[in-house]
Amino acid sequence: MTTSLHLKTPPDFNFKTAVYSHGWCQLLPFEIDLENWRLIYVFTGEKPVSAVISENGGAIEIDVSGDEINPVTRDKILRDTRHILRLDDNLSEFYRLTEKEKRLAWVASLSGGRLLRSPTVFEDLVKTLCTTNCSWGLTKNMVRNLVEKLGAEAADGRHAFPTAEAMANVSEAFYRDEIRAGYRSPYFVELAEQAASGKLNAEAWLDSDLPTAELKKEMKRVKGFGDYAAENLLKLVGRYDGLALDSFLRGAFYKKHNSEQVCSDKEIEAFYGKFGSWRGLAIWCDMTEKWHD
DNA sequence: GCGTCCAGGTCTACC
DNA sequence: GGTAGACCTGGACGC
Secondary structure, three states, X not given: OEEEEEEEOXXXXXXXXXXXXXXXXXXXXXXXXXXXXXXEEEEOOOOOEEEEEEEEOOEEEEEEEOOOOOHHHHHHHXXXXXXXXXXXXXXXXXXXXXXXXXXXXHHHHOOOOOOOXXXXXXXXXXXXXXXXXXXXXXXXXXXXXXXXXXXXXXXXXXXXOOOHHXXXXXXHHHHHHHHOOHHHHHHHHHHHHHHHHOOOOHHHHHHOOOOHHHHHHHHOOOOOOOHHHHHHHHHHOOOOOOOOOOHHHHHHHHHHHOOOOOOOHHHHHHHOHHHHHHHHHHHHHHHOHHHHO
């Protein structure tokens, strides 16, 4: 059987733009069905359940497959979906700034800037670590291995993202040999152990009172997290002060704004300075404009 | 088939 | 505070 749940969306919400805001929609347990514009995710709870998320008549519809779900699971799926799609984000100030720039006028008209994220910061931490110093193809491989080899199985055979406990229960050799994580393997072990023991509470970063610079320092205490990784995660917890420059963003910037000539990171930062604390979101939207054609 | 380069970087040692 | 070198993997590319 299938249970359908519904969520109202804010007026400035665009399902397609939010789902395809960055690469996360391609990382398990997310799956994207571009033909029918549906997002699939395996939610955790009492037991993992697969759900198809789509837009229907201006609202979000979540079709949960399998046995009837209890009220606790139902509430968790609704809460997680709000979080994933960032339905509660207020981007009005960002839109005011981008509307002043002709080339970024599309951002407000397509309601861009809602970056898809995972239900937990822990999942985003692990996935961000999988993006460092490798091709996007390898990132997808590592995440797929983590999900399929360590995540609990739902009724339809899909797997949820592994818990910190499940990740802490395997060895460094497992990460090297089975996950194909290479030199990142000890980082995964340490991160999982800290999260499972409660020593690291990444979820608290969502509503931390710390200034962004301090929060970034805290994130960089996680082994394997440097400037790029910390600033990427900051974006996912709703702070856009950092640009999270990586080879993709740098290359795209050189091509679009610097006649394909290499320039310094400081010059890139200065270019987006006018967007203030929204500059990280401004460069991301600017560099991914064509994704929304 | 083989070697090299590099991709959605970071860490450590050293200066 | 800045920099060089090492680090896994796997696909692309040249030969």
